[in-house]
Amino acid sequence: MARSLGKILVVDDDENLIEVIRMRLESANYEVVTIIHEEEAITAIREQHFDLSIIDLQLTDRDGISLMEDIHKISPDLPVIILTAYGSIESAVDAMKRGAYSYLTKPFDPRELLFQIEKALDNRRLFSEVKRLQGLLVEKYGFENIIAKSEAMQKVLEQVSHIAGADSTVYIHGESGTGKELIARAIHLASDRKEAPFVAINCAALPETLLESELFGYEKGAFTGAMRSTQGLFTQAHKGTLLLDEIGNMPLSIQAKMLRVLQERQFYPIGGKTPVAIDVRVIAATNKDLESAVQEGEFREDLFYRIHVIPIHLPPLREKKEDIPPLVDHFLKKFNRKMKKKVKGLSAQAMQKLMIHDWPGNVRELENTIEFAMAMTRHDVITDELILQTKGLFPETIKSLKESKDLFEKGYLVNVLSITKGNVSKAAEMAGKYRADFYALLKKHDLKPEAFKKS
Numbered sequence: 021m022a023r024s025l026g027k028i029l030v031v032d033d034d035e036n037l038i039e040v041i042r043m044r045l046e047s048a049n050y051e052v053v054t055i056i057h058e059e060e061a062i063t064a065i066r067e068q069h070f071d072l073s074i075i076d077l078q079l080t081d082r083d084g085i086s087l088m089e090d091i092h093k094i095s096p097d098l099p100v101i102i103l104t105a106y107g108s109i110e111s112a113v114d115a116m117k118r119g120a121y122s123y124l125t126k127p128f129d130p131r132e133l134l135f136q137i138e139k140a141l142d143n144r145r146l147f148s149e150v151k152r153l154q155g156l157l158v159e160k161y162g163f164e165n166i167i168a169k170s171e172a173m174q175k176v177l178e179q180v181s182h183i184a185g186a187d188s189t190v191y192i193h194g195e196s197g198t199g200k201e202l203i204a205r206a207i208h209l210a211s212d213r214k215e216a217p218f219v220a221i222n223c224a225a226l227p228e229t230l231l232e233s234e235l236f237g238y239e240k241g242a243f244t245g246a247m248r249s250t251q252g253l254f255t256q257a258h259k260g261t262l263l264l265d266e267i268g269n270m271p272l273s274i275q276a277k278m279l280r281v282l283q284e285r286q287f288y289p290i291g292g293k294t295p296v297a298i299d300v301r302v303i304a305a306t307n308k309d310l311e312s313a314v315q316e317g318e319f320r321e322d323l324f325y326r327i328h329v330i331p332i333h334l335p336p337l338r339e340k341k342e343d344i345p346p347l348v349d350h351f352l353k354k355f356n357r358k359m360k361k362k363v364k365g366l367s368a369q370a371m372q373k374l375m376i377h378d379w380p381g382n383v384r385e386l387e388n389t390i391e392f393a394m395a396m397t398r399h400d401v402i403t404d405e406l407i408l409q410t411k412g413l414f415p416e417t418i419k420s421l422k423e424s425k426d427l428f429e430k431g432y433l434v435n436v437l438s439i440t441k442g443n444v445s446k447a448a449e450m451a452g453k454y455r456a457d458f459y460a461l462l463k464k465h466d467l468k469p470e471a472f473k474k475s
Contacts, residue, residue, distance in 0.1 A: 026071035026141050027051040031061045031087065032103065033080045037126075041074065044130045050137070056080075058087050065094050072140055074133075077104040077111055077123075085115045092119055097147065099140040103128070117444075117459075146178055170340035171466060176203065176332060183330050184210035189282065191327050192305040194334030197382030200305040201265060203334065208261040213301060216260030219253050224269035232274050238290035252289060254281065254298050261301045267327065268308030268319060279323045302327070337379040337386060341431055342467060344374055345438040347383060351390040359394055368435075369404035375431035377408055430465040434472075442472035 028050050032038045038054045045052045053068070055061045058079050064070075073091060075084040088100045099121035104111065115123060121140045124133060183190065184207050192200045201220060208218045226234060237252030253262060264270070270278065281287045282302065286295040304327040313319035337343065348371070352363055366374070370393075379385055393406040432451075440446040447469075448458035462469065 023049075024051045025049050026137075027053070027069065028137070029061065029064060029070045029073040030054045030075075031058065031073065031079070031084070032056070032076040034076070037076075041133070044133065045137075048134055058082055061087060062090060062094070065091050065098075070095070070098060071144065072099050072101070072121075072137060074101045074103060074137075077102050077115070083111075085111070085118060085120075088115065088120060089118065097144065099144050101133075101136055101140065146181060170335075170343045170471065171468060172335045172340045173343060174471075176334060177206075179332055180206050180210060183207070185212065186330070187301050189301070189327050189329045190303045191329065191331045192303065192334065193310075193331065194305075194307065195336045195380075195382055196307050197384030198334040198336060199383055200307075200334060201263060203332065204261070204263045204265075204303045204305060207303060208301075211261070211301070213260050217257050218261050218263070219257040220263040220265055221253055222265045224266040228271045228274065231270070232277070233290055235274070236277070236287050236289050237292075237296075239292045243290070249289075254287060254300055255296060257298075257300045259299050261303060264302060264304045266306055266308075267304040268306040268310055268313055272318075272320065275320045275323050279320065279326060282323075282326050337382045341375055342434045342437075342471060344386065345371070345434065345472075347386055348374065348390060351387050352394070355391055355394040361394060361397075362400055363394055363397060363402060364400045366402045366407075367404060370402050370407045371435060371438075372431070373404050373407045375435060376428070426465075429461070430467070433461060433465060433467055437467065437469060437472040440472075442469040444469050 025048070028045055030038055030041050030045075030052060032041070032054075033056050035056065038056065042052045042054050053064060053070070055064060058081055061073075061075075065073075073088075075088055075091075077084040079087065084102055088102070091098060091100065100119070102115045102120045102123040103126055104115075104123050105126055113123075121143070122136050124136060180203060190204075190207060192203055194200050204220070205218060208214060221231075221234060223231060233250070233252065235252050235254060237250050237255055240249045264278075277287065281298075285299070286297045288295055310319050310324050310328075314321045314324050348366060352365065355361070356363055374386070374389070381388070389408060390402075392409075393402045396406050397403075433447075436447045436450050440450065444458060444462075445455060448455045451458060453461070
């Protein structure tokens with residue numbers, strides 16, 4: 021018998037419909053539990069594991085949305101598909117706002133039902149993989165949430181979860197301070213190479229001769245001072261992962277040797293006559309525009325295409341400001357432990373100052389800003405005069421009025437959602453907006469309330 025694709029709970033008081041759904045799903049190789057009475061559904065959720073639930077909007081004693089909310093109290097991550105009559109689409113949309121994965125209007129096409137189930141289960145598997153990835157990073161590096169409240173960073177983590185198992189070369193591009201090494205480590209930890217070494221080198225930090233010997237090693241007597249043979253980082257990273265950080269600063273002479281290594285998976289140490297075979301996954305990272313560097317003759321075109329296999333772009337902090345509040349929380353906890361303090365948080369004015377700033381130094385600059393404020397404060401709340409003391413409040417280049425208004429509006433929404441922990445009703449009330457108008461603003465700025473809920 022073929023392996024089940026998943027276990028599904030179906031709740032509906034229409035016995036004929038529920039039997040039709042059972043037959044359709046079982047023929048598609050799903051395990052199905054059907055329930056007519058709502059309270060039995062709660063018992064089933066407590067006692068059994070389900071991968072997905074299908075719930076009718078209109079049940080005998082209560083509506084399907086309230087049942088879904090009770091189910092989510094027990095199993096928060098369980099995807100729910102709501103079945104609704106044609107005239108109840110508004111209620112179905114409300115159900116999605118309150119946590120349903122999707123809805124289907126009766127009578128529905130069985131193929132559409134199977135498609136929605138498959139999509140929901142794929143989404144859940146991806147969500148579980150992202151959470152596992154975050155857990156690995158917390159366990160290894162103590163970095164809660166891996167800067168991933170924003171949709172932009174969630175997409176990066178989804179990408180990481182997809183490509184971690186492959187051995188293809190990864191190209192990470194992002195400004196200084198965006199967390200390129202952290203993402204490289206995440207890829208390594210989520211891969212089959214996680215038990216082998218993760219080795220990193222900053223190609224901009226070493227002169228040409230030293231960089232070459234660090235990467236490839238050398239034989240005894242290869243040059244003055246080579247008193248013994250030394251393994252290079254490629255050899256040290258065998259079976260594991262090598263991060264070439266700031267590869268855009270690699271000299272052209274070493275780029276040629278790097279290209280051969282990536283093509284042939286072997287190299288000669290300096291002064292060596294026997295090639296060394298290696299099994300290494302290479303991750304290249306840079307804050308430079310390498311395509312422009314290729315045009316200007318500063319970077320080899322053939323090497324660029326060799327490393328540009330799986331590109332990952334890390335957005336700057338100014339483009340994902342909804343990450344600022346959770347990052348601030350993380351840094352407060354970190355420096356409270358380090359400095360033995362008990363700072364509870366930031367004043368509203370201090371947080372607003374953080375939201376307005378353009379962050380040319382990205383997450384690293386934010387961390388330094390919080391560390392300075394923590395060191396200087398004598399109170400349990402950090403006030404705005406300790407934030408960005410040496411920085412002008414506005415960037416040197418003046419934005420257009422519309423850009424500035426949009427930037428302020430998004431920052432304000434992020435602030436309100438952070439304060440209310442993603443409660444849209446409270447946030448709309450605080451903002452003096454109707455709930456529908458508030459949702460329109462969230463859609464305009466691509467903000468998801470659930471990203472601000474405390475887990």
